[in-house]
Amino acid sequence: MENPENVIEVRNLQIDFHTYAGEVKAIRDVSFDLRKGETLAIVGESGSGKSVTTRSLMGLLAPNAVIKNGSIMFHGEDIIKKSEKEMQHIRGKDIAMIFQDPMTSLDPTMRIGMQIAEPLMKHKGLKKKEAIAQALEMLKLVGITNPEGRINDYPYQFSGGMRQRIVIAIALVCYPEVLIADEPTTALDVTIQAQILDLMKDLQNRIDTSIIFITHDLGVVAGMADRVAVMYAGKIVEYGTVDEIFFNPQHPYTWGLLNSMPTLDTEGGSLTAIPGTPPDLLDPPVGDAFAARSDYAMKIDTEKEPPFFKVSDTHYAATWLLHPDAPKVTPPAEIVRRQKKFAAMEKPEPPIKKETKE
Amino acid sequence: MRKYLLKRIFYLFLTLFIVATATFFLMKLMPGTPLQNEAKLTPSEKASILAQYGLDKPVWLQYLIYIGGIFKGSLGLSFQFSDQAVSYLIGSRMGPSMQLGGQAMVVGVIFGIILGAVGAIRKDTWADRLATVVSILGIAVPSFVLAILLQYYLGLKLGWFPVAGWQGFVYSILPTLALAASPLAETARFIRTDMVDVLSSDYIELAKAKGLSKFGIVYHHALRNSLIPMVTLIGPLAAALMTGSMVVENIFSVPGIGEQFVKSILVNDYPTIMGVTIFYSALLCLLLLLTDIVYGIIDPRIRLSGNGD
Numbered sequence A: 001m002e003n004p005e006n007v008i009e010v011r012n013l014q015i016d017f018h019t020y021a022g023e024v025k026a027i028r029d030v031s032f033d034l035r036k037g038e039t040l041a042i043v044g045e046s047g048s049g050k051s052v053t054t055r056s057l058m059g060l061l062a063p064n065a066v067i068k069n070g071s072i073m074f075h076g077e078d079i080i081k082k083s084e085k086e087m088q089h090i091r092g093k094d095i096a097m098i099f100q101d102p103m104t105s106l107d108p109t110m111r112i113g114m115q116i117a118e119p120l121m122k123h124k125g126l127k128k129k130e131a132i133a134q135a136l137e138m139l140k141l142v143g144i145t146n147p148e149g150r151i152n153d154y155p156y157q158f159s160g161g162m163r164q165r166i167v168i169a170i171a172l173v174c175y176p177e178v179l180i181a182d183e184p185t186t187a188l189d190v191t192i193q194a195q196i197l198d199l200m201k202d203l204q205n206r207i208d209t210s211i212i213f214i215t216h217d218l219g220v221v222a223g224m225a226d227r228v229a230v231m232y233a234g235k236i237v238e239y240g241t242v243d244e245i246f247f248n249p250q251h252p253y254t255w256g257l258l259n260s261m262p263t264l265d266t267e268g269g270s271l272t273a274i275p276g277t278p279p280d281l282l283d284p285p286v287g288d289a290f291a292a293r294s295d296y297a298m299k300i301d302t303e304k305e306p307p308f309f310k311v312s313d314t315h316y317a318a319t320w321l322l323h324p325d326a327p328k329v330t331p332p333a334e335i336v337r338r339q340k341k342f343a344a345m346e347k348p349e350p351p352i353k354k355e356t357k358e
Numbered sequence B: 001m002r003k004y005l006l007k008r009i010f011y012l013f014l015t016l017f018i019v020a021t022a023t024f025f026l027m028k029l030m031p032g033t034p035l036q037n038e039a040k041l042t043p044s045e046k047a048s049i050l051a052q053y054g055l056d057k058p059v060w061l062q063y064l065i066y067i068g069g070i071f072k073g074s075l076g077l078s079f080q081f082s083d084q085a086v087s088y089l090i091g092s093r094m095g096p097s098m099q100l101g102g103q104a105m106v107v108g109v110i111f112g113i114i115l116g117a118v119g120a121i122r123k124d125t126w127a128d129r130l131a132t133v134v135s136i137l138g139i140a141v142p143s144f145v146l147a148i149l150l151q152y153y154l155g156l157k158l159g160w161f162p163v164a165g166w167q168g169f170v171y172s173i174l175p176t177l178a179l180a181a182s183p184l185a186e187t188a189r190f191i192r193t194d195m196v197d198v199l200s201s202d203y204i205e206l207a208k209a210k211g212l213s214k215f216g217i218v219y220h221h222a223l224r225n226s227l228i229p230m231v232t233l234i235g236p237l238a239a240a241l242m243t244g245s246m247v248v249e250n251i252f253s254v255p256g257i258g259e260q261f262v263k264s265i266l267v268n269d270y271p272t273i274m275g276v277t278i279f280y281s282a283l284l285c286l287l288l289l290l291t292d293i294v295y296g297i298i299d300p301r302i303r304l305s306g307n308g309d
């Protein structure tokens, strides 16, 4: 580990998928760290590689995936080099995962108590009875009312929000160091979403776990994450603290994402979707992959890939706009407004409460 | 539930009635008469025998008489076996048929599940292809061909098993194998398709994320979920076994209902043909009804969507 604060260090990860049409270059040189106890949000449009990145941490890539390059260091060892058997001892114990759709992610034929107990029996060698007893504790922890009465129920007897709580209980029952949540609230309605997010925050404090939180809903990120990584076309294009990404974004793609996000203080009519579609990853473009959709593209963007430019110690963005020789551009009005807010925040004041649905 | 059941039972009887009617008239279309040495009989002898069995009356009248008999609870008397009651005949021959059918079902379903599961787990590998070939063969090769092959090679050539007869368990092995082929193939095909689906579902993904081993995932999650819909296969499998038994019992000289049935057809033993047909239909209808009831009970449990609290 380069930094003892890090739980996971991903370096130069490159993943291709073999398909009949050719090699899909899904992850193209991705590096990031996950710090102890933090929540790292990975945001980006559909197909940007969020799920593939996190699945590689679990060793759960599709059979047609090839890891071309890179390393994923966890406890000083490279996960990529581990065998399936070794990964089975990590999954569910050290690194756990919550899935998107709680309606389909529980086994319909197994009592929920048993489903929660399973990881304990596998990883802690507990007998069924002890495991079920701990599962009961877990049910209480995730806020299922009358857990004694419900532990022998089947999934169909629970609502979507309750099921997601059960999925969370399964993921956290072994107190994992890392929790990967792949759009855990997308399938739920808004009020339930907020409850589930609160629950995750609460449990994170109790269990002391690091969370990788995947979403394409930036509104959720603000209340949830400590740091944000923005992905586009298989690359991370910008990363920084939540405040830096929300109020001082540098990459035109991040601008686009923020511009297309409704907020409480958005001035009327300034909501705009990013034009165009992401590039075909069978044949990714040279240079900055976002150039074709960007109003701020320069000649060099189509020729040479931008390196990461440092904005602050915690904030980096891969855009030529940050090159000292680049012409000064004015970001969209909404972004300028955010940057002004950020400048005010830079002064040692308590951070402004951001737009969350609390 | 009660109303549903009553309705189903009514339909069951309606079905049986239609089957009985259709069989009766079709049977009358078969060539020949129940008289065994017809050529030697004088016309008057013939007429008196036919009259004795009521066969001189017009067909519609015979039909009414037969149906009337059924409502009185009688399946009539057999022509060929010195006037034994058909119900007694079926009862006394039920043992071997049920034993064979049961054994074939158990062997077929168990090995079918294994074959289907292996195919699904090792999808698109040689193991999967082999399993597919086996199940296609099991469906395509008629049971009488398989029966004869088994009889010839394992019975006659190698002498491992008795060629025919019914004097203990070893005698049941070859006919069981011959009969089991079709349920085995059907089960394998069903389980493979079903399990491929199940294995790609979200809860299997979650099971993987729990760190369960391949075996644990299949054993604790995939298998159970694939087996539940198999309840619907019981009816078709039973039907396949019944038809299969007719040929297989004949080839191995098993004194079962199927053998009896084929003989009865050959000698135009009308009451026995009717009796066995009605008996088999009733059995099948009951199985289907039972299947539906069982499935209705477990269905809410396997529904993926739906709201609880």
Ligand SMILES: Nc1ncnc2c1ncn2[C@@H]1O[C@H](COP(=O)(O)OP(=O)(O)OP(=O)(O)O)[C@@H](O)[C@H]1O
Residues within 6 Å of the ligand: A017, A018, A019, A024, A026, A044, A045, A046, A047, A048, A049, A050, A051, A052, A053, A062, A064, A065, A216, A281
């Ligand atoms: N098994 C696979 N075979 C081929 N291509 C794949 C496979 N899995 C993912 N991909 C491709 O990899 C890219 C990244 O996919 P990924 O699922 O990580 O996107 P995502 O960011 O999670 O999107 P979403 O928000 O829709 O979940 C996509 O272009 C996708 O088509």
Ligand SMILES: [Mg+2]
Residues within 6 Å of the ligand: A050, A051, A052, A182
């Ligand atoms: Mg995804």
